[in-house]
Amino acid sequence: MxxxxxxxxxxxxxxxxxxxxxxxxxxxxxKKSYEPATCGHCGGEGCIYCNKTGTVLVTAPKRACRHCEGVGCIYCGFTGWAEPKGKYD
Structure with missing residues (x-):
């Protein structure tokens, strides 16, 4: 249902x-509004989780992931941020 x-x-x-x-x-x-944030996985150097840009778009206002406290986990897509913009958003 x-x-x-x-x-x-x-x-x-x-x-x-x-x-x-x-x-x-x-x-x-x-519509959600997004703002850029430094990728928590690579620290801004560029990696596969931020498409080698060093930044990711996250839902404004940006907040650290509550599951990993910004370290990176499956819930934040290894970016360290709560609600990162998905591929199809």
Whole structure:
């Protein structure tokens, strides 16, 4: 069963919970803004995780990854930043 945005909004209203704070984008056309950050894996020297540029685009405001505290892990794509821009974003 696929949940639509309207289903999520109804659930939010019925339960009194804030889905936006859980990371659910309730507005499908809302654009994220990105800002450049130094790649945490290579320290700006260039590597495969930053396409050899030394920087990655991350969701503004930039925050260190909560799983690895900026060291690099599978959750941040080894960049050290929370919510890096994906290949198809």
């Amino acid at each position: 696929t949940r639509t945005t309207n289903d999520l909004l109804r659930q939010e209203a019925r339960c009194g919970i804030r889905l936006r704070s859980r990371g659910v984008n309730t507005i499908p056309h809302e």
